[in-house]
Amino acid sequence: MTGPLLPSAPPAKPWLKRHRWLLLRRFNQLGILAMFILPPVFGGSLVTGTLSSSMTLDILPLTDPLLLTQSMLSGGWPALTGIVGAGLVLMFYAVLGGRVFCSWVCPVNMLTDFAAWLRRRLGLRSGARLSRSLRWWLLGLVLLLPVVTGAMVWEYVNPVSMLHRGLIFGFGYAWLILAAVFLYDLLIVPRGWCGHLCPVGACYAAIGAAAPVHITALRRDQCDDCMDCFSICPEPQVIKPALKGAAVGRGPIIDSIDCTKCGRCVEVCDREVFGLALGRVRSDGFGAAPTVG
Amino acid sequence: MPSEAPTSRQRRDFLTGLAKTAASVGLIGLGLGLYSQRASSLPAWALRPPGARPEDDFDGTCIRCGLCVRDCPFDMLHLARLGQDIPTGTPYFIAREAGCEMCEDIPCVKACPTQALDHSLTDINDADMGLAIVSDQQACIAFHGLRCDVCFEICPIREEAITLEYRPSAGAGGHDLVIPVVHPDRCTGCGKCEEACILEEAAIKVLPRHLLQGALGAHYPLVWNAQQREGGASVALDAAHRTTPATALRTLSSPTT
Known part of the structure; x- marks a missing residue:
């Protein structure tokens, strides 16, 4: 929803306050990119490699667990740095929430967020419907293909590594794949790639399934149904059970593993309905631990 | 929440939906798999x-x-x-x-x-x-009697992966030749020789080993090698057979030495 705020809403928050999480995320995403891209320019070696596998300051290895799994499924045993690197990434996202990768690290997110922003700006509301569970099917496929073919098939088309590798090592025709993702999101399926298809995001969602960090609609009684959060959210289906669940006795915590913790619902809400919840969540959506506003 | 048992219509919709998705994903998988087979060479x-x-x-x-x-x-x-x-x-x-x-x-x-x-x-x-090969003896100037040993000089496995072999002139008025010879058992395929070759198009090239190297096959052992392993030749070999192939070549092509 791009129009002015509803008349019933309280005075509009200043722009900076409405975009503070977004700015932090972009700072994080671009900062990570810069750490990869700048070393060759300055002759240093802060971080080398790509998001697929990297080495920071010659001491900290980080490896994408999904990629390493594919490598192992096609018959290769990883080196020690690969195992340690994948373990560290697993632990990090298991604690913070898997899809934090999607909204805070992955460079494709900037592209698909841009497509979603353009959609709102241009008032493109139509789009094909697609099951959001398709990504799980694709994840299965990504893991099955190395077993069957012995090749790392997904890496021939994976837009995530194509973009990151392209920015560091050069694109070739890889930009075509990213253009396809952008146009697909813009014209065919809203939030089509990250929200429906991407098996990398699905994998991270599974990794962070038990993470103790959640967004919560803790002041849901304040909600005036302005729909700002629904229209900005990349996975709007995760909001409703928490925001509107009071009537059926469900708690306010958004516990869907699809939530990317991008924080946009928190900042666009003029009634400050949303906040951050730390700690374990019961199956009814209530938390046992203290809630941080 | 109490849930009613699904009607046969719902069950039918669910199953066709599942089949649709599975078929689509299967098609994507087929496409990806076939593409990767082409793209992986x-x-x-x-x-x-x-x-x-x-x-x-x-x-x-x-x-x-x-x-x-x-x-x-x-x-x-x-x-x-x-x-x-x-x-x-x-x-x-x-x-x-x-x-x-x-x-x-x-x-x-x-x-x-x-x-x-x-x-x-x-x-x-x-x-x-990979494995280096002097792939074009007509182009390599060493085979024309000119002194070029750039590939030999730059080879990091010095005097083992590439050696220079001396071939005296075959006839009157010809040049003596000093030609590069690659030894497959020592060559690492680093490519420095191909990089350094002074020709417009390199006459020595590095290619994947399996494209170049032959294999004798277990059914055809070289008798004299086997006998050497056993502890010496049982038959007295003539001079040409007693030496390495490279020196044999030299011996054969220069009856005077």
């Missing part, structure tokens, strides 16, 4: 870094991270881009542009987070990136 002119596993294994193991490329102190490794004839994202080098400098500590292999570059390679002289 490595052209002969692109060589893998030292320690690279055989190409089929390499393609399944390498996670395309670029760490080996970044850790190469000589920047002679590249990551293939989409659209090149090389599997996208995998490391390669082109001998004619820049060969491997054969670092003693092999940083590219150490950097690899998988075993795509085999970490059991600790002596760079055991590397097998």
Whole structure:
């Protein structure tokens, strides 16, 4: 929803306050990119490699667990740095929430967020419907293909590594794949790639399934149904059970593993309905631990 | 919440939906699989870094991270881009542009987070990136009697992987020849010879070993080798057979020595 705020809403928050999480995320995403891209320019070696596998300051290895799994499924045993690197990434996202990768690290997110922003700006509301569970099917496929073919098939088309590798090592025709993702999101399926298809995001969602960090609609009684959060959210289906669940006795915590913790619902809400919840969540959506506003 | 038992209509919708999705994903998988089979072939002119596993294994193991490329102190490794004839994202080098400098500590292999570059390679002289071949004796100026030993001089496995063999002039007025000879058992395929060849188009090239090297086959042992292993020849060999192939060549072509 791009129009002015509803008349019933309280005075509009200043722009900076409405975009503070977004700015932090972009700072994080671009900062990570810069750490990869700048070393060759300055002759240093802060971080080398790509998001697929990297080495920071010659001491900290980080490896994408999904990629390493594919490598192992096609018959290769990883080196020690690969195992340690994948373990560290697993632990990090298991604690913070898997899809934090999607909204805070992955460079494709900037592209698909841009497509979603353009959609709102241009008032493109139509789009094909697609099951959001398709990504799980694709994840299965990504893991099955190395077993069957012995090749790392997904890496021939994976837009995530194509973009990151392209920015560091050069694109070739890889930009075509990213253009396809952008146009697909813009014209065919809203939030089509990250929200429906991407098996990398699905994998991270599974990794962070038990993470103790959640967004919560803790002041849901304040909600005036302005729909700002629904229209900005990349996975709007995760909001409703928490925001509107009071009537059926469900708690306010958004516990869907699809939530990317991008924080946009928190900042666009003029009634400050949303906040951050730390700690374990019961199956009814209530938390046992203290809630941080 | 109490849920009613699904009607047969609902069950039917659910199952057809499932079948639809499975069929679509299957088609995507088929397309991806077939594409990858085409896209995974490595052209002969692109060589893998030292320690690279055989190409089929390499393609399944390498996670395309670029760490080996970044850790190469000589920047002679590249990551293939989409659209090149090389599997996208995998490391390669082109001998004619820049060969491997054969670092003693092999940083590219150490950097690899998988075993795509085999970490059991600790002596760079055991590397097998390819095999050099003097592929065009008509073009190589050494075969015309000119003194060029650039490939011999630059070879890092000095006087072992490439040696110079002396061939006296075959007839009156001809030149004596000093020609480069590659020894497959010592050549690592680093590509420095191809890089250094002074010709417009190199007359010595490095290609994947399996394209060049022959194999005798177990059913056809060389009798004299077997006898040597047994503890000496049972038959007295003539002079030509007692020597190595290279010296035999020299002996045969110069009856005076």
